Amino acid sequence: MSGMASYKVLSNRVSGKKAGDLISDEELAGANVDALIEAGHLAANNSKKKNDEPKVEV
């Protein structure tokens, strides 16, 4: 299962978000994400998701 990408919001101009919030690919549907990153509104979110952690066998 591939996880959906998310981005960290860096400005207070992104619709419905504040700086520091996360925004998903789904919320950005139709937007030019590269342009948002270049403009300094978003940054790639590098935090690991819980379901990416390795499973521990019992």
Add this chain to the structure above:
Amino acid sequence: MAIFAYKDVSITINSVDLSDKAAGCVLNYEIEAQDATVFGGNRASIAGIQNNSLEITFYQDFAANEVEATIFPLVGTTTTVVIKPASSQVSSTNPSYTLSGTYLASHTPINATEVGTTAPFTLTFSGGTLAKATS
């Protein structure tokens, strides 16, 4: 309902709200007429494809995350622009118009035509699909 005066138009370009830097907005919605006239009949037309355009006038702002930084990377690409008559919630009296897949061909980063003036500039988005929502 009373005649509407545009005082608080909401303009969101590529998910970025730039309403407080804009001073004008003209959205044109067109479905091209295609000739369907036949022998023995009168001039007739059928609906062709959408041919929409949107012009927005901005005051320039070079600060981080503001007008120039937001618009510059969009030139030569398509994006989504959402316009509302007022910034309040979408409703039947404040519909939203979403122009998706619209193309920005050019931008005027510097429009210093006269010393000491604010010199607003106009962007033109062309093409794309327009959808209206009332809730």
